Amino acid sequence: MSVKTFTLVIPNDINGLAQNEEYCLLVCDNRYRKIRLHDYHEIYQIPGLYEYLFYDLLECKSPEVVTQALIEQVKQSQASSDLIVLELGAGNGIVAEALTNNGVETIVGIDIIEEAAQAALRDRSHVYQDYLVEDLTNLSSEAREKLKATPFNCLISVAALGFGDIPPLAFASAFNYVNDEGWVAFNIKSDFLTDREPSGFSQLIHRMENAGILDVHVKQAYQHRLALDGRSLQYVSIVGTKQTSIPQSMFEELS
Numbered sequence: 483m484s485v486k487t488f489t490l491v492i493p494n495d496i497n498g499l500a501q502n503e504e505y506c507l508l509v510c511d512n513r514y515r516k517i518r519l520h521d522y523h524e525i526y527q528i529p530g531l532y533e534y535l536f537y538d539l540l541e542c543k544s545p546e547v548v549t550q551a552l553i554e555q556v557k558q559s560q561a562s563s564d565l566i567v568l569e570l571g572a573g574n575g576i577v578a579e580a581l582t583n584n585g586v587e588t589i590v591g592i593d594i595i596e597e598a599a600q601a602a603l604r605d606r607s608h609v610y611q612d613y614l615v616e617d618l619t620n621l622s623s624e625a626r627e628k629l630k631a632t633p634f635n636c637l638i639s640v641a642a643l644g645f646g647d648i649p650p651l652a653f654a655s656a657f658n659y660v661n662d663e664g665w666v667a668f669n670i671k672s673d674f675l676t677d678r679e680p681s682g683f684s685q686l687i688h689r690m691e692n693a694g695i696l697d698v699h700v701k702q703a704y705q706h707r708l709a710l711d712g713r714s715l716q717y718v719s720i721v722g723t724k725q726t727s728i729p730q731s732m733f734e735e736l737s
Contacts, residue, residue: 501709529605545580618656657696669717
């Protein structure tokens with residue numbers, strides 16, 4: 483990791499801000515600028531900023547929580563423990579690094595942000611077999627063929643769902659690239675699993691469970707991280723197995 487070359491200033495007017503509205507002041511090269519915590523394309527460009535902000539300052543636990551829940555379920559099962567992972571919303575490779583530290587050797591990352599791929603290559607070049615910068619709702623033919631040709635038996639997505647960065651349609655598309663009986667591990671904000679949430683994930687996940695598409699093994703509530711004003715942000719970690727692909731009729735409803 484590169485030497486820290488920035489300073490963060492937490493403003494005074496952040497109390498009660500919605501999670502996707504949080505911001506701080508970044509001091510870099512003797513200049514101040516406002517940066518939203520969801521402006522990932524900007525954050526990834528500064529070595530160490532993502533880790534300092536989310537993990538050192540705000541105590542994010544999600545990569546550890548989700549990957550450990552997945553690894554524990556795999557170990558308890560009678561199936562092969564050799565995971566071939568598709569990581570959705572891969573970011574700069576923190577989750578892939580956690581998987582690699584647990585013995586996973588084959589991980590393909592996919593993210594819509596070019597700066598994420600650049601940061602992963604810069605900071606953790608050893609963790610991915612391949613990294614695609616693609617929109618899963620509008621894949622290039624080359625990416626589609628690559629995904630089809632890889633026998634994925636695991637999908638993982640951490641801290642990426644529910645705020646519009648990855649819509650339900652993209653998650654559903656990634657899900658269908660995993661083989662039947664493959665593992666599925668992800669987290670999502672607790673609010674996005676309620677009946678009235680606007681993102682569409684609650685309805686999709688419940689329908690997948692009810693239709694027998696996803697067999698949920700573990701569903702665990704936990705603190706994802708702190709908000710800038712010190713509030714606890716509650717998420718749910720879900721680990722299960724894919725039973726069958728999402729049908730075209732459900733895709734049409736998501737579109």
